[in-house]
Amino acid sequence: MKRRAVRAATAVAAVSVVAAGCSLSDGDGGTQQTPTVTLVTHDSFLAPQEVLDAFQKQSGIKVSVLKQGDAGSLTNKLVLTKANPIGDVAYGVDSTFASRALKEGVFEPYTSPEADRGPQRYAVDPEHRLSAVDVGDVCVNVDTNYFTSKGIPAPESYDDLADPKYKDLLVAEDPATASPGLAFLLGTVAKYGEAGWKDYWTKLKANGLKVVSGWEEAYTKDFSGSSGKGPRPIVVSYASSPAAEVGDDGKPRTKALLDTCYRQVEYAGVLANGKQTESARKVVDFLLSQQFQATVAANMFVYPARQGVDLPAGWAQVAPLPQKPQQLTADQVQAGREKWIGEWRTLVQS
DSSP states (O other): OOTTHHHHHTOSOOOOOOOSOOEEEOSSSOEEEOOEEEEEEOTTOOOOHHHHHHHHHHHOOEEEEEEOSSHHHHHHHHHHTTTSOSOSEEEEEETTTHHHHHHTTOBOOOOOTTGGGTGGGGOOOTTOOOEEEEEOOEEEEEEHHHHHHHTOOOOOSHHHHTSGGGTTOEEEEOTTTOHHHHHHHHHHHHHHOTTTHHHHHHHHHHTTOEEESOHHHIIIIIBHHHHSOSSBSEEEEETTGGGGOBOTTSOBSEEEOGGGOBOOEEEEEEBTTOSOHHHHHHHHHHHHSHHHHTTHHHHHSOEESSTTOOOOTTHHHHSOOOSSOBOOOHHHHHHHHHHHHHHHHHHHOO
């Protein structure tokens, strides 16, 4: 899954990968090697090049970006290479996979001086091996034009999605292969508990639920709200997705159902056994800084973790950050994730 592919297409600027081997003046007429930090991240990482250039000028550190798929693929690669990491710092392990990365010892402790500006609100580890960079809550989205044209109210809650009036209208992602699909599953576990979530999914399946492998397929091929060509007007996506669907009239074509959201946070951390530890710490500081945090909404369509960062105009109306999302602790996710996925497969795919 190419997370936020449609949203990334509307981004202000793309990041370019910089190469190692350049040098800076040492002030005495000679040169010194410029340290290059490899930032391992997901495919949706985008940042204005001028912001990266400003960081290099200020710190003397080049950032080389290495993309490794979505959050799940990224986490798997970091775990598999932890003894000899493919980079120095990682960004994009989210709250559905953070507990696995921590259990496997992928990251080393580091408390950034920038973390107390808000990111520690989302702390998942007392050793501060991970620092929150952004929030991208997963929510059900609806094509508002579809429901207006049909003269029926759009759904508003988890329970509504199982109502026969919405039969064959919902498309969701497989939690075994897609981060938003997993977040949606975790949201139903948090909402209905161990005793009730499987009964809820039984109702969704009976109501014509369609499951696809990833977000891009669900959002761009099956959902009617993004292109108007898909057959289904209800999709599992993100709270911020409507900000990418504003028409020429200034009004969004879609809406996130704030009663169906699960809190998803993306983290950054210094990779254990990396070769550029001190420089990697400075990159974490940069990702939490006001300078970088001010870019994440416009470029990656996520909410900054840092407090006091302005959002793009209109977000408060079309894409507000959910105030009461469903949540599970990192320990709960670690203990139940694989069991829940296995039970979901038996229930939904049988």
